[in-house]
Amino acid sequence: MSREALRRWLADPWFRLGARDMLATCLGIAAWGLVTGVAMVKIGMPPALAVFMSLVVYAGSAQLAVLPLMAAGAPLWVVWLTATCVNLRFVIFSSMWRSYFAHLPRRQRLWLGYFSGDVIFVSFMKRFARPEPQPGQVPYFWGAASANWLAWQVPSIAGIVLANAIPLSWGLGFAGVLALLGILLSMLGDRASWLATLVACTAAIAAFALPLKLNILVAIAAAVAAGLAAEAAERALRRARQRSGEGA
Template identity: 80%
Template sequence: MNLPAWRSQLHDPSFRQGAADMLGAGLGVGAWGLVTGVAMVKGGMSTPLALLMSLTVYAGSAQLAVLPLMVAGAPLWVIWLTATCVNLRFVIFSSMWRSYFAHLPRRQRLALGFFSGDVIFVAFMKRFPRPEPRPEQLPYFWGAATTNWLAWQVPSIAGIILANTIPLSWGLGFAGVLALLGIMLSMLGDRASWLATAVACTAAVAAFALPLKLNILVAIAAAVTAGLAMEAGERALRRARARAAGSDT
């Protein structure tokens, strides 16, 4: 996106609306970013490398998932597989973004994919539930994405720079867990997501004894399977009800 186009986005009312809709979740995202920044340095990563990871990876769940594996010296394939599994949800997000942004040039779509996030996705879908392109959708996305990026990067960079001066007694890990819970609960809008969450929690605890944090992979696999099975069952039930209603008429 060129500079004039970006300036026009900034002055669009939908841009400001997207930014405003993300302010509520900004505190949780910021706490999560701060914890991740501190964890990267405390885990033995150098400050320049941690800064590079924060700015280029920009995926809090994946970063927190692979950090213990990196500290434990896990094989590279385990680290890559874990990060891939944690980020599989973005494949689903991308398939749903397609209905809104498929008409845009590839460069813009790649930028949208990089700056998208869980909370942005939820806010966008609530604002635009009908899967059809509208002129205000792109500025709304960038307003939400800009707020989310700043809410993440500023605390994350602060955590990286100040990691050696922040004592562990502050309980930032617990604060990060609370932030994640708040974000997660805001995304649970149907029975399939609730079931997937319950299955993931149960599987993670049941497989806790596995080495290299492999219980995370088990929990993800179990949650995805349960969620897909739930959605398939609901679709089959709706089709059966539709056929029944058609036969009654």
């Protein structure tokens, strides 16, 4: 991107609005990134590989989910399956992004996919409720994505670099849990999300005795199944109401 193009992006009011909308969650994301960076090094991952993982994977929930498995020496297929299950929600996100960005070139859509995130998705859908292309959507997305990316990568890399200087007695793990809870609660906006969360918590506790942290995988699978079932039930209920209204 040229310097002139960058100046135009930064001057765009939609870009600035997207960045401002992310400020409320940036502190939680930063704490989450710092904890993840420290955790990657603490389990024995070389700092260079940890930086590579942070920049390329860029998926905090998946990274935190697989790190205990890697530390426990879980088979590679368990690590991959866990990461895949955690990221299944992005398949749903992408089907909804399609209504807004399907007209863009493939290369740009690939970049949009890399920078997409949970909080960005929620913020974007609040601003653009109608599933159709509208002016301002692309710069808004990039404003939100830039703020989210920096809020994650800078603390994550700082955690990687300073991991050996940060003692475990600081309780960063607990700080990371609080950050995740704050972000999670801000995203629970419907019955399906609440049901999936409650099912995940119950399944994780019930399967806690499983080896290799497999209770995480069980919780993810149960939450996805519960969420999809709840959404399907809500859609069926809406269709039934529409039919009854038309019949009346």
